[in-house]
Amino acid sequence: MEKIENNRIAVSCSGVTKTYGKGETAVQALRGIDLVVPRGKLTMLVGPSGCGKTTLISVIAGILYHDQGQCIVFDENLKGLSEEDRTDFRAYNIGFVFQAFNLLPTLDIKENVAIPLLIRGICRKAAFETAAVILEQVGLKERMHSLPAQLSGGQQQRVAIARSLVHNPRLIVCDEPTSSLDHETGQKIMVLLRQVALSQDCALIVVTHDARIFGFADYIAQMDDGHIISVDSPDKMKEKV
Amino acid sequence: MNRIAIKMLTGDRAKYFGILVGLTFSSLLITMQISVFAGIMSRTFGFITDIGLPQIWVMDPKVQFIDDVKPMQDTELYRVRSVGGVAWAEPLYKGILKVRLQNGNFQSCNVLGLDDTTLIGGPSRMIEGNLSSLRRADAVIVDEVGAKGKLAHTMTVNGQNVSIPLKIGDSIEINDHRAIVVGICKVSRTFQSQPVIYTTYSRATTFAPRERKLLSFILATPKPGENLNEVCQRITRVTGLLAVSSYGFKYRTLMYFLTSTGLPINFGIAVFFSFMVGTIISGMTFYNFTMENMRYFGTLKAMGAKNRLLLRMIAIEALLVGLISYCMGVGGAAFVGFIFRNTEMAFLLLPHTLIVIAVVVTSICILTSSLCIYQVMKLEPAIVFKT
Numbered sequence: 256m257e258k259i260e261n262n263r264i265a266v267s268c269s270g271v272t273k274t275y276g277k278g279e280t281a282v283q284a285l286r287g288i289d290l291v292v293p294r295g296k297l298t299m300l301v302g303p304s305g306c307g308k309t310t311l312i313s314v315i316a317g318i319l320y321h322d323q324g325q326c327i328v329f330d331e332n333l334k335g336l337s338e339e340d341r342t343d344f345r346a347y348n349i350g351f352v353f354q355a356f357n358l359l360p361t362l363d364i365k366e367n368v369a370i371p372l373l374i375r376g377i378c379r380k381a382a383f384e385t386a387a388v389i390l391e392q393v394g395l396k397e398r399m400h401s402l403p404a405q406l407s408g409g410q411q412q413r414v415a416i417a418r419s420l421v422h423n424p425r426l427i428v429c430d431e432p433t434s435s436l437d438h439e440t441g442q443k444i445m446v447l448l449r450q451v452a453l454s455q456d457c458a459l460i461v462v463t464h465d466a467r468i469f470g471f472a473d474y475i476a477q478m479d480d481g482h483i484i485s486v487d488s489p490d491k492m493k494e495k496v
Numbered sequence: 497m498n499r500i501a502i503k504m505l506t507g508d509r510a511k512y513f514g515i516l517v518g519l520t521f522s523s524l525l526i527t528m529q530i531s532v533f534a535g536i537m538s539r540t541f542g543f544i545t546d547i548g549l550p551q552i553w554v555m556d557p558k559v560q561f562i563d564d565v566k567p568m569q570d571t572e573l574y575r576v577r578s579v580g581g582v583a584w585a586e587p588l589y590k591g592i593l594k595v596r597l598q599n600g601n602f603q604s605c606n607v608l609g610l611d612d613t614t615l616i617g618g619p620s621r622m623i624e625g626n627l628s629s630l631r632r633a634d635a636v637i638v639d640e641v642g643a644k645g646k647l648a649h650t651m652t653v654n655g656q657n658v659s660i661p662l663k664i665g666d667s668i669e670i671n672d673h674r675a676i677v678v679g680i681c682k683v684s685r686t687f688q689s690q691p692v693i694y695t696t697y698s699r700a701t702t703f704a705p706r707e708r709k710l711l712s713f714i715l716a717t718p719k720p721g722e723n724l725n726e727v728c729q730r731i732t733r734v735t736g737l738l739a740v741s742s743y744g745f746k747y748r749t750l751m752y753f754l755t756s757t758g759l760p761i762n763f764g765i766a767v768f769f770s771f772m773v774g775t776i777i778s779g780m781t782f783y784n785f786t787m788e789n790m791r792y793f794g795t796l797k798a799m800g801a802k803n804r805l806l807l808r809m810i811a812i813e814a815l816l817v818g819l820i821s822y823c824m825g826v827g828g829a830a831f832v833g834f835i836f837r838n839t840e841m842a843f844l845l846l847p848h849t850l851i852v853i854a855v856v857v858t859s860i861c862i863l864t865s866s867l868c869i870y871q872v873m874k875l876e877p878a879i880v881f882k883t
């Protein structure tokens with residue numbers, strides 16, 4: 256992997272460890288992670304089930320405290336932040352996309368998309384205006400007043416992408432964004448994600464099992480058993496295989 | 497985010513109505529229980545309210561409540577009249593006498609004997625006839641509910657039961673003495689709900705079975721400028737009888753029923769169970785609702801919602817259901833009370849009751865929402881990536 260200029264670094268982890276539980280039942284999910292994630296690029300995190308991918312992006316996104324090592328996201332050392340400050344940090348810097356979409360079922364699409372803005376205390380009118388603009392980008396403007404259940408899986412994931420972008424975050428984390436979708440829809444979602452996120456100079460981290468979307472990555476970080484074992488471009492990966 | 501919170505709650509119709517129904521039902525039941533209880537309790541001193549004019553009631557010191565008549569000698573009247581500061585004092589007979597109906601049945605009635613000349617203590621609301629007609633021979637005035645109900649003349653016409661209300665000019669038989677109805681009046685409901693018959697003191701004493709003492713109460717009023725309580729104390733001290741203000745007598749009667757009967761405990765148990773039903777049904781549903789929404793609370797947390805904000809959201813949801821249930825419960829109870837206002841149902845919705853229900857509903861809401869808030873507070877945002 257080529258050298259990344261310092262001012263292009265979004266996330267830098269070194270020696271990050273995380274153990275769930277204590278004593279006999281303890282599971283060491285991260286065993287010393289070293290990883291750099293650049294801005295404006297899509298970094299994929301791949302590896303066998305249970306190797307710690309979700310745990311790692313939870314730490315990076317600031318929703319889980321790690322044990323040892325350093326995790327610096329946009330010059331902010333996450334370990335040093337209080338619970339309250341981390342929450343604020345997330346509200347301003349991080350967007351989330353989930354495998355199960357996690358759209359609030361009783362709110363319409365526009366309200367769902369506006370939530371990150373409303374959480375930040377932005378008034379309803381402004382929030383809904385911004386939401387409408389972003390919904391247009393993902394091609395769902397005319398479904399603004401539908402409920403999530405009235406949309407297809409692919410459309411729901413597009414709403415989720417709109418929601419993850421609406422507050423101009425600097426980092427978007429996606430856990431298995433395509434695994435609830437069929438192949439074709441998954442491809443479209445990846446095209447959309449790249450297009451809208453990278454145009455805003457976001458850093459994108461996508462956790463996936465789905466080898467068919469590897470081609471969308473700029474970098475692929477391979478994980479196994481709590482370690483990053485390699486970081487390559489997709490072409491290099493193919494060569495290796 | 498307030499509207500988002502409300503939408504989260506109201507969007508799930510089934511749960512939302514579940515919570516509302518539980519809480520509404522419970523506040524309705526409690527309002528009904530307390531109001532019926534208050535109604536019954538107010539009936540215990542309905543007589544005292546009706547006899548409005550005199551400010552002082554003098555009685556045997558052993559009397560505990562209005563229906564607990566312990567007759568005094570007629571001469572006590574003169575002793576009370578002679579106490580300083582008493583403007584006037586008149587006798588009152590109060591007793592339960594048997595009235596023979598035309599069909600041969602007997603009905604116990606509350607007979608009140610008023611002072612022959614002043615007729616003090618007479619009914620304040622006449623429907624037919626005049627109070628002064630009582631001065632005519634054998635005259636009695638009967639209360640409306642009694643006249644239409646228990647004292648009405650029932651007979652069978654063509655196989656159907658018809659009841660003809662007692663009216664002016666009819667004669668009845670009180671304890672073997674003839675009496676003529678000269679008026680119909682309205683009275684407050686009383687605890688036993690017996691018909692009320694007014695007549696003069698001297699006639700009442702001829703109706704009543706022969707006894708050495710027949711004077712039930714002495715009604716008095718202080719002279720202008722005299723302190724009511726001081727006059728009461730003076731009468732008590734001088735005569736050895738018990739003199740209380742009409743308010744004091746109501747209170748004495750009420751306290752008797754509160755402390756010496758099983759009513760408060762029985763109503764209390766009913767209220768308690770209504771409270772439990774409300775807490776359990778609404779509480780469980782609200783808790784379920786919150787637990788089912790944990791994934792979304794987690795999502796909000798991950799997206800940067802602070803605990804403070806989530807707390808506010810749950811509090812708003814609780815406030816909303818609390819307010820709606822309160823209004824529907826109290827309103828429903830008031831409606832029931834309104835519909836049955838002219839029946840035997842005792843229903844008295846006091847402002848105090850509204851406050852009590854507000855406190856009850858608030859505590860149910862606080863109880864359950866704190867449990868939910870606790871669950872949301874300790875929720876790890878990392879659960880959002882779990883499927």
Ligand SMILES: Nc1ncnc2c1ncn2[C@@H]1O[C@H](COP(=O)(O)OP(=O)(O)OP(=O)(O)O)[C@@H](O)[C@H]1O
Binds near residue numbers: 275283284303304306
């Ligand atoms: N909350 C938790 N408590 C205890 N152990 C956990 C917890 N979360 C994850 N683990 C364990 O930590 C390890 C890493 O889990 P993680 O979810 O990060 O894996 P993953 O790479 O995302 O797997 P998958 O591809 O199946 O989603 C696993 O062994 C898992 O059992």
Ligand SMILES: [Mg+2]
Binds near residue numbers: 308430
């Ligand atoms: Mg995972």
